[in-house]
């Protein structure tokens with residue numbers, strides 16, 4: 001069965017975005033987790049899809065213009081990720097969204113649809129976020145691996161990655177990596 005691999009950039013107090021609705025401490029929204037080579041599909045929540053589509057469409061259309069979350073021109077790694085999103089099917093878990101700009105985007109409606117996606121033949125699937133879908137799919141036992149990049153920051157007010165989680169769950173630490181800028185990469189297996 002294909003693995004579902006979640007990635008998230010968090011502060012040390014577990015926030016995945018600040019009070020303005022973005023993680024403004026993140027300077028680059030490219031892969032960062034080393035996941036692109038092992039996946040051939042992406043899954044994301046209805047909450048983040050419209051902003052995600054807007055962000056990467058802007059980079060595809062004008063590779064040098066500053067983008068709205070970072071306020072900086074896209075990095076070379078973001079250019080590479082923009083090419084990855086153009087060629088990779090995206091599945092959006094939503095009961096309300098019905099249309100997308102990208103021809104390779106389609107919608108899934110239930111957790112059973114996500115389980116069915118994992119049973120299809122193919123490479124692994126990248127769960128991009130946001131927080132509610134990630135927490136909910138971990139709760140449902142559908143996520144196989146969680147890759148975190150932890151920033152050296154106490155974000156304070158903001159939205160926690162696991163704000164909606166009710167169930168206690170132990171994880172298996174698979175990898176620790178010291179990254180530039182005081183960040184730490186952590187990979188956990190989820191049984």
Ligand SMILES: NC(=O)c1ccc[n+]([C@@H]2O[C@H](COP(=O)([O-])OP(=O)(O)OC[C@H]3O[C@@H](n4cnc5c(N)ncnc54)[C@H](OP(=O)(O)O)[C@@H]3O)[C@@H](O)[C@H]2O)c1
Nearest residue numbers: 008009016045046047048094095096129130131132133136
């Ligand atoms: N720090 C990071 O690395 C990072 C990464 C990604 C995203 N983000 C941030 O995450 C934010 C969006 O996250 P979010 O938590 O608001 O939304 P989300 O997780 O992207 O989407 C939640 C939506 O997914 C749909 N959904 C359907 N079934 C669901 C289920 N069983 N469980 C959960 N969701 C289900 C619902 O949409 P319907 O109402 O349409 O049914 C729900 O409103 C963005 O602002 C983005 O900036 C941060």
